[in-house]
Amino acid sequence: MRARWLITLMLTSTLSARGVAAQEAPAAASLEPDFEECTAAAAEGRKDRMEAAAARLEAAASAMEAERPADALVVRARVRSQCLIPFAPYMRKAALLEESNALLEQALQIDPRHLLARFMLGMNHYHSPTFLGRTGAAVQALEQLLADHGDRDHRVVALAYLYLGELYERQGRLSLALQTWRRGAARFPDDPALREKIGKLALEADADSIAPSRPPSAPPEDARYTLAPIVVHGSTYSVDDPRAATRLSQQEVFTLPGGTADIFQTFQTLPGVTRVAGDGGDLYVRGGDPAETPIYVDGARLFHPGRFETLTGSIFGVLDPGAMRAAHFSSGGFSARYGNALSGVVALETDRRPLERRGRANLSIASLGGTLWQPLGDRAGFWATTMLTHTGLLLKTHGRTDEYPEAPTSHQLMVGVAVEPRRGWEISASALSEADETAALVSATGYEGTFTSDAATRLVTTQVRAETPDGRGLVRLTFGASERESRFRFGVLARDREDRALDARLDGELRRERVTFRAGLEGALLDAWTDGIIPASDQLAPGSPAVHLDGETDQAHHVGGYTEVEWRALDRLAIVAGLRADELPGEDRVTFDPRLAAAYKVGDWTFRLGGGLFSQGRWRTRYVLPDGGSPAGVPRRAQHLVAGFQHDGTPALRVEGYVKRYDDYVAEAGNVVTGPPINAGYAAGVDVLVRPQAVGPLHGWLTYSYLKAELELEDGVRVPSHYDVTHSLTAVAKLSVGASELGFTARYATGRPFTPILGSQPLAPGQPPAPIYGPLHSGRHPAYFRLDGRLTQLLPFFGGGVLIAFVEALNLLDRDNVTMYTYDAAYQNRRPVPNFFGDRIFLVGVEARL
Incomplete structure (x- = not known):
């Protein structure tokens, strides 16, 4: 993955914006070691280690589901994106990513201001290939995140500024990209990635004034192939709408x-x-x-x-x-x-x-x-x-x-x-x-x-x-x-x-x-x-x-x-x-x-x-x-x-x-x-x-x-x-x-x-x-x-x-x-x-x- 954004989630919790300041540290301490285990297992090709960590995370999601259903859904989405996808065959990766997106959308139905759910959904779209046209959806997700949480002092917010600017750059909207990175740098003056982006784009803007304009950048080379989900409800009962779903x-x-x-x-x-x-x-x-x-x-x-x-x-x-x-x-x-x-x-x-x-x-x-x-x-x-x-x-x-x-x-x-x-x-x-x-x-x-x-x-x-x-x-x-x-x-x-x-x-x-x-x-x-x-x-x-x-x-x-x-x-x-x-x-x-x-x-x-x-x-x-x-x-x-x-x-x-x-x-x-x-x-x-x-x-x-x-x-x-x-x-x-x-x-x-x-x-x-x-x-x-x-x-x-x-x-x-x-x-x-x-x-x- 081009930017290992999932690893940065170790700095966050699986909790929604409500009460996040008081509760995110304990949640991160209890869950992040298993997510780290998934990342290490992927690097070493150890599927057995990944499966053990994923099982523990699924159990943790089940334990928190009654009191914090949106957070549990986000944990399950991360299991699919961070644990299962690296070991899945190419065609299977698409279905797993769709499952992750569906879980995140369910979490946002429960809590529309859920910080991590919105960020992960945006990044899933960010890493989709060009032909699916998901750049706009990624922009929408990160724009909504900054509208809800742009004034918070949180690492995920800083990352949202960073990646939203990259999305604007991909679309060829360079002035908007520069404006977004500057807003992020003003909010997070010690963030080196945002400062680097501002300096790099400013130099490129000077070069563009005397050279042909460049085409919008493509998504990462290792972008995943997926298709947007069609959600099919069976007898329509689930705990939040008591109507169960076949997807x-x-x-x-x-x-x-x-x-x-x-x-x-x-x-x-x-x-x-x-x-x-x-x-x-x-x-x-x-x-x-x-x-x-x-x-x-x-x-x-x-x-x-x-x-x-x-x-x-x-x-x-x-x-x-x-x-x-x-x-x-x-x-x-x-x-x-x-x-x-x-x-x-x-x-x-x-x-x-x-x-x-x-x-x-x-x-x-x-x-x-x-x-x-x-x-x-x-x-x-x-x-x-x-x-x-x-x-x-x-x-x-x-x-x-x-x-x-x-x-x-x-x-x-x-x-x-x-x-x-x-x-x-x-x-x-x-x-x-x-x-x-x-x-x-x-x-x-x-x-x-x-x-x-x-x-x-x-x-x-x-x-x-x-x-x-x-x-x-x-x-x-x-x-x-x-x-x-x-x-x-x-x-x-x-x-x-x-x-x-x-x-x-x-x-x-x-x-x-x-x-x-x-x-x-x-x-x-x-x-x-x-x-x-x-x-x-x-x-x-x-x-x-x-x-x-x-x-x-x-x-x-x-x-x-x-x-x-x-x-x-x-x-x-x-x-x-x-x-x-x-x-x-x-x-x-x-x-x-x-x-x-x-x-x-x-x-x-x-x-x-x-x-x-x-x-x-x-x-x-x-x-x-x-x-x-x-x-x-x-x-x-x-x-x-x-x-x-x-x-x-x-x-x-x-x-x-x-x-x-x-x-x-x-x-x-x-x-x-x-x-x-x-x-x-x-x-x-x-x-x-x-x-x-x-x-x-x-x-x-x-x-x-x-x-x-x-x-x-x-x-x-x-x-x-x-x-x-x-x-x-x-x-x-x-x-x-x-x-x-x-x-x-x-x-x-x-x-x-x-x-x-x-x-x-x-x-x-x-x-x-x-x-x-x-x-x-x-x-x-x-x-x-x-x-x-x-x-x-x-x-x-x-x-x-x-x-x-x-x-x-x-x-x-x-x-x-x-x-x-x-x-x-x-x-x-x-x-x-x-x-x-x-x-x-x-x-x-x-x-x-x-």
């Missing part, structure tokens, strides 16, 4: 074997997400339908997040992970902030204001794209990302062109702009435009033909965010406009639909020493237009009974509000109580949803309990084919009870059990219903996440979900739910050696239920026969298993950039997984329909980051 990074999204760099495919590896549709990207959360887990982008609800929609859902998502700053995934018992949702919530946040110019370009066998981040002066900036996908070459090289009369294609554009008129204020806007076309040979319910889908998604959001100077108060105002167009053609089906929505919401948060208050209001106007022909029965062949739609329109609205209080009742106990009230889309009544959660922490272990009521309106946008063998109905209310425990540190472990009850079912509007009506639904299960300790260059994680889901029909009969996938298991393993990484993902799921067809019965002359169904959901699809692999190689690129080359293999074992069963026209012979990745597929690509 994934952008690097894991981009490099997950079999994830195809897709956010929603990556979500499939999380506990609580059931693999119902095989290779699809739709989220079936804890026994719920995808419509029960809404997707928000910058606070605005997205109608449909997928591309290449088929009769069983979408394959990929419409969002580029390179433009995503954070992704919060709640799988149950979620905050009262979210309404009109029964199973889960995905809240995605796009990038904020770019602080420096950077870009990336990517090319693969199926896509071409790029992203640009560009600052506009000192207080504004914009970003834009685009992606063109054409699967023709991919299908041709894999011999599958006969399955697709026309190769599926899509194009996507996302742009964002942000302005910070003053510190603590931000005004931002983002826009998404996506269109895709699919044409595939499909067989379903006794008919085989070409299914075509043309779809478009558009979304515009505007957000105003204001934060108090001490970081303890926040107000956010969001406006959104969204639109979804879809055209389906298959047999008798010829349906066109347009959905539009305008929504607005206001959220506020106020944090005090032990209590945090949250409240908000939201409203939405929705309308839909539907035209064409839809089947009136299970028959899909041309000439089958049909319902003709003539430009039918429908409108709905949503008005809601919430209040929530988070109370740190004891040092080890946190409680969150909330209440929502809503008039939901399609409903003419007001619902009240109380929610309660608690967390208790003992050392590295956290125990949680939560639950409440959750309501959702009957308004739906997704089309479902008539199916007499599938129970029908839309639930409008769910009761959640969630209990679990979590172990922080290594190994990381989270176990969570849940019980859900659905009721208040109604018929789904806009779809022809032929199946028996549902009266109530039940789901219970256990989700497990394990991140074991890395074994040398080998690391990874494992998730497991057990689910039992049932439906109670109106006649009192109980049958398995559509989504009753009993066991789901995902294992990810990565081997990092130098700048190379080889990874594998194994996915297993027991088969989901289906209703077998026993034969057929004739209908009117000239019409195809109707199926005769067996007992409801008495059959099971075969178990799903898929093994994927990925080889990633990082190569230095000119200008401080990096070239990322990869080869990804999907379905390595060439297993024929089944997505559904279809029949001949007489319903006498059944055959399986394979998943989208039913054959082995190889993807080759390269990405340049500058």
Whole structure:
């Protein structure tokens, strides 16, 4: 490391600004010998010495966590940066640095003025390579540190002056660098490094007056490769917000074997997400339908997040992970902030204001794209990302062109702009435009033909965010406009639909020493237009009974509000109580949803309990084919009870059990219903996440979900739910050696239920026969298993950039997984329909980051 700034932390404590003068010396005396041991072990290559010291530091962090949670997080961050990173393989260093950054950000959420947390975060960014564009983030962190602590007589403050000046110098802002060093020297007149910088830059300034100006300096040569984190919350409970978190990074999204760099495919590896549709990207959360887990982008609800929609859902998502700053995934018992949702919530946040110019370009066998981040002066900036996908070459090289009369294609554009008129204020806007076309040979319910889908998604959001100077108060105002167009053609089906929505919401948060208050209001106007022909029965062949739609329109609205209080009742106990009230889309009544959660922490272990009521309106946008063998109905209310425990540190472990009850079912509007009506639904299960300790260059994680889901029909009969996938298991393993990484993902799921067809019965002359169904959901699809692999190689690129080359293999074992069963026209012979990745597929690509 160019400047051994971590060693200088021996002069400081792990304590926050509050009470630092009285307490920092004892803390330094007790912890610094172990940090010194890590530094010495790195110099000597003694991993055993480092591991022993790191274990003692982790134990010390656990001991102080109840009384000083922010300090404990900083200790853990230092363990990753100072102890673990020197011994980690190159690719693993990135993940460790992200973990360190995440811990520091959590510490700053608890104490926004934490001196050491702010300094370490700035220095982590300082040492990041040029192509990541983290210089601006480092400047922001150190500027904030000096704004909070610039008048203190503390060694870390002197270092902040020193490194902030170097950052300005890197940006070519020489006068500001000189001014910063002079301010630091005035505050610390005996600091030789600051005096040296002033003298050196003054001489260079004289030389520059007669010579060409020099380019901004690059970051240290040994800068680490990393990617900004995407934070993914599982059941959202942690001791400070009693909501536990599963954390994934952008690097894991981009490099997950079999994830195809897709956010929603990556979500499939999380506990609580059931693999119902095989290779699809739709989220079936804890026994719920995808419509029960809404997707928000910058606070605005997205109608449909997928591309290449088929009769069983979408394959990929419409969002580029390179433009995503954070992704919060709640799988149950979620905050009262979210309404009109029964199973889960995905809240995605796009990038904020770019602080420096950077870009990336990517090319693969199926896509071409790029992203640009560009600052506009000192207080504004914009970003834009685009992606063109054409699967023709991919299908041709894999011999599958006969399955697709026309190769599926899509194009996507996302742009964002942000302005910070003053510190603590931000005004931002983002826009998404996506269109895709699919044409595939499909067989379903006794008919085989070409299914075509043309779809478009558009979304515009505007957000105003204001934060108090001490970081303890926040107000956010969001406006959104969204639109979804879809055209389906298959047999008798010829349906066109347009959905539009305008929504607005206001959220506020106020944090005090032990209590945090949250409240908000939201409203939405929705309308839909539907035209064409839809089947009136299970028959899909041309000439089958049909319902003709003539430009039918429908409108709905949503008005809601919430209040929530988070109370740190004891040092080890946190409680969150909330209440929502809503008039939901399609409903003419007001619902009240109380929610309660608690967390208790003992050392590295956290125990949680939560639950409440959750309501959702009957308004739906997704089309479902008539199916007499599938129970029908839309639930409008769910009761959640969630209990679990979590172990922080290594190994990381989270176990969570849940019980859900659905009721208040109604018929789904806009779809022809032929199946028996549902009266109530039940789901219970256990989700497990394990991140074991890395074994040398080998690391990874494992998730497991057990689910039992049932439906109670109106006649009192109980049958398995559509989504009753009993066991789901995902294992990810990565081997990092130098700048190379080889990874594998194994996915297993027991088969989901289906209703077998026993034969057929004739209908009117000239019409195809109707199926005769067996007992409801008495059959099971075969178990799903898929093994994927990925080889990633990082190569230095000119200008401080990096070239990322990869080869990804999907379905390595060439297993024929089944997505559904279809029949001949007489319903006498059944055959399986394979998943989208039913054959082995190889993807080759390269990405340049500058």
